[in-house]
Amino acid sequence: MATPRMDITSFVGKLLEQDDVDALREGVKVLAQAVMETEVSGQIGAAPYERSSERIAYRNGYRTRRWDTRVGTIELKIPKVSAGAYFPSLLEPRRRAEKALHAVVVEAYVKGVSTRKVDDLVRALGIDGISRSEVSRICKVLDEEVRGFLGRPIEAECPYLWLDATFHKVREAGRVISVATVVAIGVTQTGERTVLGAATGPSEDHQFWVTFLRQLVKRGLKGVHLVISDAHEGLRQAIAKVLGEASWQRCRVHFMRNLLSTVPKQAQDAVAAIVRTAFTQPDHHSAMAHLHEAARMLEARFPQASELLEDAAEDVLAHLHFPREHRRRLHSTNPLERLHKEIKRRTRVVGIFPTRDSLMRMVGTLLAEQDDEWQVSDRRYFSLGSMTKVDALEGGEDPKELLAQIA
Secondary structure: OHHHHHHHHHHHHHHHOOOOHHHHHHHHHHHHHHHHHHHHHHHHOOOOOOOOOOOOOOEEEEEEEEEEEOOEEEEEEEEEEOOOOOOOOOOEOOEOEOHHHHHHHHHHHHOOOOHHHHHHHHHHOOOOOOOHHHHHHHHOOHHHHHHHHHOOOOOOOOOEEEEEEEEEEEEEOOEEEEEEEEEEEEEOOOOOEEEEEEEEEOOOOHHHHHHHHHHHHHOOOOOOOEEEEOOOOOHHHHHHHHOOOOEEEEOHHHHHHHHHOOOOHHHHHHHHHHHHHHHOOOOHHHHHHHHHHHHHHHOOOOHHHHHHHHHHHHHHOHHHHOOHHHHHHHOOOHHHHHHHHHHHHHHOOOOEEOOHHHHHHHHHHHHHHHHHHHHHOOOOOOOHHHHOOOOOOOOOOOHHHHHHHHO
16 A cells, blocks of 8 residues: 555645646645545555454544645545544644745745735635744744854854844833844955854843854854944953954944034034045045044034044044955945845834744844855955955054054
């Protein structure tokens, strides 16, 4: 009996791969029923109404179960046995969805389609719908893939490292909280972008950043020359502690927002114009001189802005120690902001995530998808020739000497 059972099962599998779903539904049902009858006969040792000395149990009626497939929802009559239990090999225990539908739902989830829209999608396929809990359960198949991606070894050196956080709502202990999702991306020695890691936690907590960075180092992160991030409390200290040889570039976009928040709205355009003249300078020495001059000009009317400029001058100009070809992309976290924007677009339809694991499942899958796109792209983020200049630190005067000269 084993041979015909395998033949029928194989044929059903091939049938499910066909595209003409309307013509196949009834055929799949008949063949699936035949597979189950054959399997039960083999399990109990006898065909229906057969007298056999090898019989170990009897058929005991049927139970109905709906089977969701690409050809629609099929009502199966699953045989019951008097001793033991029987579960069809065509199905997976505790899962109504056939693997093809499985893939559809997972892809829809990852693409940011809301649960209601997923439900409409499966109805359009001729299936009776799917619950929110079933969507979440189905999507757990992504967990192993996400863990593997976020925990993979980091083999290439990454001279440039971007760090940033975005926030999502998660339900915990009966209440909704805002959880930070931090993402790290890097550029390798060959000028290619790569996603290095992600985690959830308190973005302002020093120990959290230390743990996150140490995990990156443990996985192989090395050769970091410049870290670009916002001025999260505790992050800079964590960078100094874990990546002591790396310089820190304070995100210029966030810095300007912080600076302009210290002056009246009617004066913001003028202050921004004064400060931005420093950012157009061709080298670190000239830019530093312009920032100090801007701070002097603002001191009388806007002392808080002046003080912030003086304190942050070296941090917002750190990228000028690096090759000229790279500077436009090194002065801010914009490369990560665009990635976060896409994550937000896709997670917005979910709204409130039921757990942190479900949040990381979606974010991790999106990051893996983005990393795949970067790896197959025929365009480098920075040219291979320009990356050879990183170690030389073009324009790399000693910041302390420059400050002494300007003072």
